[in-house]
Amino acid sequence: MKNSRIWGMWLISFLILTACKPKQNMVYMSNHNFEQEVSQARYQGLHIQDGDVLEIIVSALDDIAVRPFNRTTMSQTGRADANASSNGSQRLGDNQYQVTAEGNINFPVIGNVYCKGMTKQQLKDDLEQRLKPYLTDPMVTVTLSNFNVSIIGDVKSPGQKTSPTERLNVFQALALAGDLSDSANRTNVKLIRYSDQEQRDITYTLDLSEASVVNSPYYYLQQNDILYVEPDRNKQIAANTTNPNRSLLIQLTGFVIGLTTFIIALAK
Structure with a gap:
């Protein structure tokens, strides 16, 4: 009985700790050799496009x-x-x-x-x-006169933004959108850019938690670029009411809570 009570308490503690786990990667460029990375950043300038x-x-x-x-x-x-x-x-x-x-x-x-x-x-x-x-x-x-970029997804003010400067980096662009939301996934920001050479849109991934992002050839934006900021997994699960795994997760959580209650009752 004593062992059952101990195991029951351990299970409850585990559930509480995992439920309260803090969100990671909240800080921009937290993983870095910062001095080296910033010194390697290069602005290549923009190229004129049709419609400009x-x-x-x-x-x-x-x-x-x-x-x-x-x-x-x-x-x-x-x-x-x-x-x-x-x-x-x-x-x-x-x-x-x-x-x-x-x-x-x-x-x-x-x-x-x-x-x-x-x-x-x-x-x-x-x-x-x-x-x-x-x-x-x-x-x-x-x-x-029309340096426009589109910023969509989990930011505070999504939409098409006109930059007051042609030397626009990804952080300046996000500032135009009011910065990322707390629930945004900072490690998987998508940059969509049209390639004249390949005649199609190409998607690149930027990890804003890495200081090496300033060394990326996509750190500085071109006119008509699109930035998509996806929400973190917790927000995706909460928002996706049609996800069949969500109901299964709820059922498993209820089963674990019920089992824990039963074990504690037996231990008394």
Whole structure:
């Protein structure tokens, strides 16, 4: 009887301890050689994609000569026509150009300029070379106006977010979504990125509990990336009411509690 009572108490203690087990991996980058990993982080820059909206401003010593190359100095009618998007459904701001599905922008005087896959610096250099027959020492400024990423799953404010900066890492992106929820799985964050080379979306996995994440080639995001944060297993089980294993777990828990009660009663 004494042994039965002891075993019953051990079983109850085990159930209590396992039920109160703390959630692991709550701290970002808790596993690290931090100094080494941060020193290896590299920002590779972004590449222009179709659908991007670019703001392009041309300047030169001769203010009059530069006017035809800036939409802000065109006639009102000309500017309105130029600012219509290729499908007519979206109007762009002054000096903005939307990259077509073919990868071009229609630049004043010059015409179509292929820029898909270029960096901003490469497009700047290309336009300055094209403008030299018309202008003396032309200077071009290129800015991406619609750096959007989508953040979904177990975050506090999911949705499509517009970044104020083009140098956006995964932690900055999550900050735009209000950070992860306490129940989020920090070890299995999915990054979905379209590959022009393979012509399809590719999914990568990021473990935010590892400091080596800052060394990942996917640490810095590209425009139109999607971050999916899955909930931890406890939340998945709680939310999935159609999971047949859930009812089995409840039945087993009830059986264990009943058996424990019976053993304690016998021991008295």
